[in-house]
Amino acid sequence: MRLTRCKAAPARRDFTDAFLGYDRRAKTAPGAWYDMTNMTADRYPALATRRPRRTVRTLTAPAGLLAKDALAVVEGENVVYNGYTVAMGLSTAAESCPKQLISMGAYLLIWPDKKYLNTQDLGDKGSLENTVTVAAGTAVSAALCHADGTPYTGCTASAQPPADPSGGAVWLDLTDSSAPELKEWSADSGLWIAVPTTYVKLSAPNVGKGFSLYDGVIVSGLTGDLERFNGAHAVYALGDGYIVIPGILPSVTATHTGGMTVRRTVPDMDYVTECGNRIWGCKYGLVDGRPVNGIYASALGDFKNWNRFMGLSTDSYAASRGSDGVFTGAFTHLGHPLFFKESCIEKVYPDEGGAHRIVTVEGRGVQRGCWRSLAVVGETLYYKSRSGVCAYTGSLPADVSAALGDDVYDDARAGSVGALYAVSMRRADGTWHLFTYDAQRRLWHRQDGTKAMMFACVDGSLHWIDENSGALICADGDNENPFTWSVTSGVMGYDLAENEYVSRFVIRCDTEGTVALAVRYDEEAAWVDKGSFTGRGLGSIVLPVAPRRCDHLRLRLSGDAPCRIYSIARYVERGSDVFR
Secondary structure (H helix, E strand, O other): OOOOOOOOOOEEEEEEOOOOEEOOOOOOOOOEEEEEEOEEOOOOOOEEEOOOOEEEEEOOOEEEEEEOOOEEEEEOOEEEEOOEEEEOOOOOOHHHOOOEEEEEOOEEEEEOOOEEEEOOOOOOEEEOOEEEEEOOOOOEEEEEEOOOOOEOOOOEEEOOOOOOOOOOOEEEEOOOOOOOEEEEEEOOOOEEEEOOOOEEEEEOOOOOOOOOOOOEEEEEOOOHHHHHHOEEEEOOEEEOOEEEEEOOOOOOEEEEOOOEEEEEOOOOOOEEEEEOOEEEEEEEEEEOOEEEEEEEEOEOOEOOOOOOOOOOOOOOEEEEOOOOOOOOEEEEEOOEEEEEEOOEEEEEEOOOOOOOEEEEEEOOOOOOOOHHHOEEEOOEEEEEOOOOEEEEOOOOOEEOOHHHOOOOEEEEEEEEEOOEEEEEEEEOOOOEEEEEEEOOOOEEEEEEOOOEEEEEEEOOEEEEEEOOOOEEEEOOOOOOOOOOEEEEEOOEOOOOOOOEEEEEEEEEEEEOOEEEEEEEEOOOOOOEEEEEEEOOEEEEEEEEOOOOOEOOEEEEEEEOOOEEEEEEEEEEEEOOOOOO
């Protein structure tokens, strides 16, 4: 009897030597990983563990972080800059934290507290706003004057011009009592010439204290002949006991005893950013009972003044917007202040002459609650939108987070260093995840479950505040406790109809620690341990696997020490299309 000789089932070797990072999609790309912990793209194309971290210090009540020449940290009511603690009297209320920190020259500006700190002179600090109240019963005197506060001499007020005036004589024309007019006699023309701009000096104890020249102030509380001065004005001259503002009186002098308030105010704003030596901000909601949907800018070079309107190119700026929805973030990119809503971007085109222009760009904006996700890598702005992480180069945003799969994230906070975008986000199941995106290689990697409050980059190193521990962490360090790592592959076996089994793995790696291998067959609940090895530097390790046929499988590698994996070979033998 002669039997037919059967050929052995063909075998193949799957070899991977370029690892593509994190890929959570249903069908993971070859060389990518469905899940990972503590990995990085630093050694691409090798698969490598991240760098050790360093705890810079442990903070009490951290509420903000910004990098200038050194790190600035908001800690409770204070600011710690370059290791020096500065008492600022900041609010620690939950609705006022975390803080928005803005850099403008040497100054650090803090919102929503509306305070400033000169980082070159830590004694120069205070509030952007200033209020002086003159109590009722205290005399407030008003007098016509020149712009520098010098009073007019020999000025008379009447409905008829003075007889026989001499050159330079001044007359307050009350012919129309509702519209008095100051006039000066011109000897050359023999006519009374109207003074184009008139000024009034308001004098009261300490009324000018805390203000500066050309401050935009709001006066209130005046009555009678002085009631006309209630409103917004620019201060043209001042001293501790007086201010000079534009205006005219129905008399040369007047007195008021009903009290007065002079304020330099800053609008309530949702988000702020610096651009072109101005601070820009936005607000959506009710302010003093009125609906507001606007964008504001401070006076040029003066972050304290938001109500200076003198008809100059350096004036403050305010504009209402027609787009619907709350603002969700603000950032300056390529010389343009950008104000985000979830469905659009309000892009400002600053103008040297003060004729600023705003264009509404329809597109994916920042997701609500993700204002801290805005960060620039190279010349590209990245942020978390409702549909994923977007890259914005100045035209329209583009999604770069397809590799994150169908998982839904919110409450994103991000920073950048070099070509790396690091973002800490909360997944829909409530867990936190710290991801890095390599913008040059377009690779995602997951590090761990860090919940970062804010990021900042100083001296080429990325720092963040760990919200759970309150620690200030540096991504480049050496005092971190040993950490574990792992990578889990996507489903292997989509490309074959027949069942198959794996006979062995060959892993080429460089590690001094232990590396363990586990396999999960056909999406069963349990992972099957397939052995481990302890590395001794660079070399190849062969891990034989007890044969078991399956339709598909997943591979998991894990370790307890820094590791670089250069290649993984998987030897597969086919079976029939019948499993049993």
